Amino acid sequence: xLWVDKYRPKTLDQVIVHQEIAENLKKLVTEQDCPHLLxxxxxxxxxxxxxMALLRQIFGISAEKVKVENRTWKIDAGSRTIxxxxxxxxxxxxxxxxxxxxxxxDRYIVHAASAYLTVLxxxxxxxxxxxxxxxxxxxxxxYSASCxxxxxCNSSSKVTEAIRSRCLNVRINAPKEDxxxxxxxxxxxxxxxxxxxxxxxxxxxxSNRSLRRAILSFETCRVQQYPFSSNQAIPPMDWEEYxxxxxSDMMREQSPKRLFQVRGxxxxxxxxxxxxxxxxxxxxxxxxxxxxxxxxHEVCHWAAYYEHxxxxxxxxxxxxxxxxAKFMSIYKAFLIETFG
Amino acid sequence: MRWFxxxxxxSRPQIAHTCFFYGPPGTGKTTTALxxxxxxxxxxxxxxxxxxxxxxxxxGINVVRTKIKDFAAVAVGSGQRQGGYPCPPYKIIILDxxxxxxxxxxxxxxxxxxxYSKVTxxxxxxxxxxxxIEPLASRCAKFRFxxxxxxxxxxxxxxxxxxxxxTLDTESLSTLSSISQGDLRRxxxxxxxxxxxxxxxxxxxxxxxxxxxxPVEVTEAIFSACKSGDFDLANxxxxxxxxxxxxxxxxxxxxFEKVVAVDDISDExxxxxxxxxxxxxxxxxxxxxxxLQLLDVVSNTMRALCNMPQDFSYDV
Numbered sequence: 321x322l323w324v325d326k327y328r329p330k331t332l333d334q335v336i337v338h339q340e341i342a343e344n345l346k347k348l349v350t351e352q353d354c355p356h357l358l359x360x361x362x363x364x365x366x367x368x369x370x371x372m373a374l375l376r377q378i379f380g381i382s383a384e385k386v387k388v389e390n391r392t393w394k395i396d397a398g399s400r401t402i403x404x405x406x407x408x409x410x411x412x413x414x415x416x417x418x419x420x421x422x423x424x425x426d427r428y429i430v431h432a433a434s435a436y437l438t439v440l441x442x443x444x445x446x447x448x449x450x451x452x453x454x455x456x457x458x459x460x461x462x463y464s465a466s467c468x469x470x471x472x473c474n475s476s477s478k479v480t481e482a483i484r485s486r487c488l489n490v491r492i493n494a495p496k497e498d499x500x501x502x503x504x505x506x507x508x509x510x511x512x513x514x515x516x517x518x519x520x521x522x523x524x525x526x527s528n529r530s531l532r533r534a535i536l537s538f539e540t541c542r543v544q545q546y547p548f549s550s551n552q553a554i555p556p557m558d559w560e561e562y563x564x565x566x567x568s569d570m571m572r573e574q575s576p577k578r579l580f581q582v583r584g585x586x587x588x589x590x591x592x593x594x595x596x597x598x599x600x601x602x603x604x605x606x607x608x609x610x611x612x613x614x615x616x617h618e619v620c621h622w623a624a625y626y627e628h629x630x631x632x633x634x635x636x637x638x639x640x641x642x643x644x645a646k647f648m649s650i651y652k653a654f655l656i657e658t659f660g
Numbered sequence: 661m662r663w664f665x666x667x668x669x670x671s672r673p674q675i676a677h678t679c680f681f682y683g684p685p686g687t688g689k690t691t692t693a694l695x696x697x698x699x700x701x702x703x704x705x706x707x708x709x710x711x712x713x714x715x716x717x718x719x720g721i722n723v724v725r726t727k728i729k730d731f732a733a734v735a736v737g738s739g740q741r742q743g744g745y746p747c748p749p750y751k752i753i754i755l756d757x758x759x760x761x762x763x764x765x766x767x768x769x770x771x772x773x774x775x776y777s778k779v780t781x782x783x784x785x786x787x788x789x790x791x792x793i794e795p796l797a798s799r800c801a802k803f804r805f806x807x808x809x810x811x812x813x814x815x816x817x818x819x820x821x822x823x824x825x826x827t828l829d830t831e832s833l834s835t836l837s838s839i840s841q842g843d844l845r846r847x848x849x850x851x852x853x854x855x856x857x858x859x860x861x862x863x864x865x866x867x868x869x870x871x872x873x874x875p876v877e878v879t880e881a882i883f884s885a886c887k888s889g890d891f892d893l894a895n896x897x898x899x900x901x902x903x904x905x906x907x908x909x910x911x912x913x914x915x916f917e918k919v920v921a922v923d924d925i926s927d928e929x930x931x932x933x934x935x936x937x938x939x940x941x942x943x944x945x946x947x948x949x950x951x952l953q954l955l956d957v958v959s960n961t962m963r964a965l966c967n968m969p970q971d972f973s974y975d976v
Contacts, residue, residue, distance in 0.1 A: 344857045351856065361905035475950050476872065477909035485846060488853045489872045494903040529903045597949050604952070608895065616891045617959045618972045624940075624956035628948040653974040 323539045324532055327507050330384070332373045336503055337495045337531065338366055345374050348488075354378070356460055356469045358445075358484060360476040361492030364530030367472050370492065371441060374470075378439070379413040386411045393432045404428060414439040420447035427452035430459065438467065445471045446478035453480045460486050500524035500534045507535065513542065516550035526554050559594050560602060567606040574648035574655075579641070586640050596636035600627050600643060607647065615654055622646050678773065678782045680797065682789045683805025686843030692805075693754050693783045700752070702745035709736065714756035724768040728753060732772055732780040751780045758784040759791035766793045773799060807842025810834075817847060826851075827861045835864035839871045846871075874906045879914045883922075886958055889966040894958045901954065908950040912937050912957065919961075929964045936960035 329335045335342040348354055357374075359367045375383040386409050395402045404425060409416040415438060419429040430452045433440060448456070460469060460483070471487060473479060495503070504520040523541065527534035537554055545552055566585050569578060589599050604623040608616055622643060630639035681689040697710045711731045713723075736749055755761070773782055773796075784800060786792060814833055821828050828836075828851075840847035853870040854862045868875060878901060885894040901911060919925075919933050940953040963970055 347859070348856055355853070355856065360907070362903055365905065476907040477944055477950065478947065484872070485849060488856065489870065491869070491872065491905045493905045601949065601951060608891075613891055614968075615974070617963060617968070618974060620952070620955050620959050621972070624943070624948070624952040627952045628943040628946060631947045631949075650972075650974045657974070 322536070323507055323511075324535045327503075327510070327535070328369055329373055330376060332370075332377050335366075335370070335373060336506060337499050338370060338492060341370065341490065341492065342373070345370065345490075346377060349374065349377050354468055356464075356471070356487040357490060358471045358473070358476065358479065358487035359490050359492055360446075360473050360479075362494045362530070363474060364532040365492045365494040366531060367492050370490075371470055371472060375411075375414055375439065375441075379411070383411050383413055386416075393429065395428045395432060402428060404432075414441060416441035416443070418443040419452060420444045424449065427455050430455050433459075439470065440467060441470045441472065443472050444474075445483075446473035446475050450480070453483055457482050457486065494529040495531050497521070497524040497529065500527060500529070500531055503531060504534060504538055507538070511542075514547055516548050519548055519550060519552070523554055526556070559589060559592065562589060563599060563602045564606045567603060567610075570607075570644060570647060571610060571651070574652040579645055579648060582644050583637070583641055586637060586644075590637060596630060596640055597627055600630070600640060603643070612654070615650065618650055619647060622650075678777075678800045679784070680789070680792075680800035680802040681783065681785045681805060682787065682802065684807050684843065685787060686840075686845035686847075687805040687808055688844065689785045689805050690754075690756055693756075693785055696783075697752050697754065700746055700748060702743050702747070704743065705745070705747060709751045710754065711751070712754045712756065721762065721765045721768050724765045724772070728769070729772050732776040735779045750778070752783060753780060754783040754785065756785045757787075759786035759788050763793060766796050770795055770799075808844055809842075810837045813837050813840075813842070813844055813847060816844060817851060820848065820851065824855065825860055826855055829863070832862055832864035832867055835867050839867065839873050872907060872910060874910055874914055878904070878906065879911070879918055882911075882915065882958065883918055883961075886961040887965050889962060889968075891959070891962070894962060895955065898951065898955050898958055902951050908954050909941065909944050911954060912941055912944070915957070915961075925965065932964040932970060933961050936964075 332342040332346050359371060361367055372383075389408050389410060391406060391408050393404045393406070395404060402425065404422055406417055406419075406422055406429060415433070417429070417433060417440075419426045419433065419442060422429045426448050430442075430448070433442075442456075445453075445456075456469075457480075459467070469487070471479070471483070476484060476489065476491075501520045501524050504523060505515065508515045508520070520538075523538050524534055526537065540555055541548065541552060544555070562585065566582055569582055569585075572578075586599065590596065600623060604620060607619055611619060626639045626643040626646070629642075630636050633639060679693075681693060683689060694712075698706060701709045711728070713728075731751070732753065734751075736751055758766075769782075782800075784792070784796075789797060789802070814837065817828070817833065817836060820826075836847050836850065840850065850867055850871045851862070854866045857870065858866040882894070882897050882901065885897045888894075901908070916934065916937050919930055919937075936957050940957045943953050944950065960970075962968070
């Protein structure tokens with residue numbers, strides 16, 4: 321079992337990082353009447369863990385016995401019937417699903433799911449379409465006596481005001497580095513490991529404030545070399561290494577030929593299911609490390625511009641490549657001006 | 661029970677016209693309409709005399725043609741007073757959130773309204789009167805609901821605090837009215853949320869955390885990072901905002917307020933910043949990445965504040 325799962329806090333009492341929020345949630349549950357909840361925060365900050373712990377607090381041990389099911393819904397949409405299939409995770413007391421997996425038909429799912437009349441956990445609400453969010457609003461009002469919604473998303477700006485104002489908003493911040501260190505030391509103690517001083521801090525530093533990532537790379541280090549040495553390298557993710565490789569390619573030569581090579585590498589990343597916006601962000605952060613001050617503004621503007629275009633368009637590769645080409649052109653002009 | 665629903669009833673129950681209530685959310689439009697209906701008919705007749713439809717009910721042209729028309733067409737007996745209520749000889753249809761009705765549906769209503777005006781009165785409730793077609797609007801007596809002034813809101817909040825046994829100091833009271841911006845429903849929702857989470861003694865910090873507003877220090881840090889002209893520092897601040905999970909759309913709104921209020925920068929600089937804010941806001945609505953958009957805004961702001969050239973020098 322991976323440490324991420326093994327040391328995931330099961331109850332609100334075991335939570336190490338978001339103790340204050342856990343206390344508040346406990347208070348909320350003891351009053352019997354729990355409002356609809358909206359959890360938001362960056363990934364790897366512990367939203368899911370808190371939700372599961374909350375369910376466990378409400379329903380006791382039975383909330384942990386979940387079964388995965390592939391459900392089909394037959395939906396009567398006026399003139400035709402639609403068959404939709406979606407994976408749900410359910411216990412006797414709650415049902416959990418990600419309606420955005422159904423693509424543009426998400427509103428039917430939202431509608432159909434409201435028939436469960438239990439606690440409904442919806443993931444990735446920010447990816448729902450406008451229509452789906454509106455029918456969610458109707459569900460919340462109509463069944464508020466018998467059904468509680470727990471919504472979970474990364475950014476609450478993409479959730480409509482109407483939904484936000486009907487829920488109790490709970491912001492989950494990414495854990496600070498010293499908190500991550502505390503968790504890593506806790507795991508180290510439980511596993512009986514000898515931690516050289518400063519090692520946990522270095523893992524935390526590399527993790528970008530994502531606890532999940534910190535624990536995963538901590539375990540990787542354990543597998544690679546134990547006992548730890550204090551200057552042991554913390555292996556970066558291989559796709560990140562690949563992105564920084566692309567980045568140095570772009571810095572070294574700006575030509576159509578190089579652009580073509582970079583394109584191949586970008587494709588490679590996309591095939592391996594790295595989301596394009598994450599590639600673009602990583603690319604930008606790598607570039608920002610190496611550029612002159614005056615170029616940074618320009619490059620970050622174009623990154624924002626092309627990411628927006630990517631969201632509006634269909635094929636990510638065009639926009640990634642356009643960004644690379646733009647960067648090359650800017651950088652070349654800069655080099656010519658500076659060095660002649 | 662939502663506290664907001666238990667608002668006072670108006671003293672004069674007579675309505676002569678078809679009424680049109682409009683104004684920003686949370687100013688009591690729906691409450692007023694429902695209160696009037698209740699006061700006219702009392703609990704017994706209410707069910708048979710009042711039809712209430714809001715945006716979440718299906719309100720396409722078919723519903724207007726069938727459900728509304730059927731309800732409007734049936735005449736009611738002449739008014740006998742029942743249990744002390746006036747019970748006038750007509751029925752009421754309340755159309756909540758009328759601005760979300762399609763134009764076709766609104767057009768179909770015109771005729772219905774006129775034909776059955778003897779037996780049925782309409783209440784339209786909406787936020788934006790400009791979305792209601794002119795022929796419909798001109799048939800109604802309009803009532804504008806203004807955002808609630810601070811003292812009325814404070815009175816109501818204090819009343820609720822008394823009833824529910826909460827303690828609220830003056831600072832948190834003013835915080836509450838500033839974060840809710842004249843919207844009583846929002847103010848009460850925040851208050852209830854804070855009471856649930858933090859118990860009966862509520863500070864202004866609790867209210868801010870419930871409302872999802874961003875603490876002033878965070879906006880301040882971003883702004884001073886922009887002033888410093890150090891891109892890496894600003895980048896660090898932006899990363900921090902994202903990691904803390906603050907919603908960027910909210911951040912933009914608060915930056916905007918900050919920029920407009922600050923008085924040691926020129927109008928041109930303000931205009932440049934506001935332009936970048938508006939672009940980023942549109943991109944966010946389209947679903948663009950929060951980090952990149954905020955970084956772009958910050959970079960634009962920095963260039964405006966430090967008088968760097970706005971145009972890119974290497975863009976050919």
